[in-house]
Amino acid sequence: VYNLTQDFFRNGTPVDAETQNSVGVFTRHVVRKRIKADQDESAATRLKLAMLQQYLKVESCESSSHSMDEVSLSEFGEWTEIPGAHHIIPSGFMKIVDILAREIPESVIQLNKPVKCIHWNQVVRKEIERVADHNSDHPQDDSYPVFVECEDCEFIPADHIIVTASLGVLKKNHDTMFHPSLPEDKLSAIQNLGISTTDKIFLEFEEPFWSPECNSIQFVWEDEAQSKTLTYPEELWFKKICGFDVLYPPERYGYVLSGWICGEEALIMEKSDDETVAETCTYLLRKFTGGSLGQEWGRRWLIELHLRWLVQR
Structure with missing residues (x-):
């Protein structure tokens, strides 16, 4: 089914009205049709449909969307x-940045220098130059078409600027980040492109309760088999957690599980304190491992659990 969703973009397959140009709608329609054709027993059919819902949760995290219903079918294969x-x-991805920075003189890299606004239209250049006269380090030259206004009131002239702000930042701040406003086509792209919140939950244990061959623990809720939506009330935010992956090797990470949650439920989780999230995750792990953890392990986890959130917007 995943390969089928790729065909629309890669092969130019037309999208019919029934799919609503939605990956979620298309996937549920195709899979449910095939499952019914298998003529399995009702219990097996129910389990397969529930596994489909879990798959859509995983894909939502991969796509950083609240729901795969919101992801374009015609563009998914891009x-x-x-x-x-x-x-x-071994030393983390910052090592790559360090290597790249070796060839750049330290004097031209400015850190902890928040940018307030980018003045990019030459119509306002003279006004900016007048305000920026106090910046003796930067000679005023008519050849500079762009100025970067920093929070400390410094204006930095430039020939070109590459803006690498995330889509979430652009959605929130594009009206104040650029003077004058960006062209309509760029504003339309910022407003119409979608991105949601994706959070990772790291759970660290003194000892593993999982077997050495275990790579992940996935949560499949059988009562969601026929659900048409994967949006939950606030008190059930935890049902959006698709599962926990085991981080390997333990020699580097220790005994750590990494969980994923996205969309509106991720925002609800962020409002909870660490203890609440720890208790909830412990409940899920105990429930889906058949209660084999035992009460003693559960209590120890609540005390010894270290919880860290990585919020990606």
Whole structure:
């Protein structure tokens, strides 16, 4: 089914009205049709449909969307994975940045320098130059078409500027980040492109309760088999957690599980305190491992659990 969703973009397959140009709608329609054709027993059918819902939660986290119903079917296949092996950098990804920065003189890199506004239209250049006269370090030259206004009131002239702010930042601040406003086509792209909140939950334990061959613990809720939406009331936000992956090797990470949650439920989770999230995750793990953890383990986890959130917007 995943391969079918790729065909619309890669092969130019037309999207019919029934799918509503939605990955979620299309996926549920195709899978449910095939499951019914299998003529399995009702229990097996129910489990397969519930697994479909869990798959859509995983894809929502991958796409950083609240629901796959909001993801365009006609464009879904545009995403491709860069070929090659996956490597773990022992000292972290910042090592790559350090290597790239070696060739750049330290004097031209300014850190902790928040930008207030980018003045990019030459019509306002003279006004900016007048305000920026006090910046003796930067000679005023008519050849500079752009000025960067910093929070400390400094104006930095430039020939070109590359803005790498995230889509979430642009959605929130585009009206104040640029003077004058960006062209309509760019504003339309910022407003119409979608991105939601995706959070990772890291749970660290003194000892593993999972077996050495276990790679992940996935949460499949059978009562969601026929659900048409994966949006939950606030008190059930935890049902949006699709599962926990085991981080390997333990020699580097310790005994750590990494969980994913996205969309509106992720925002609800962020409002909860660490203890509440820890208790909820412990409940889920105990429920889906058949209660084999035992009461003693559960109590120890609540005391010894270290919870860290990585919020990506």
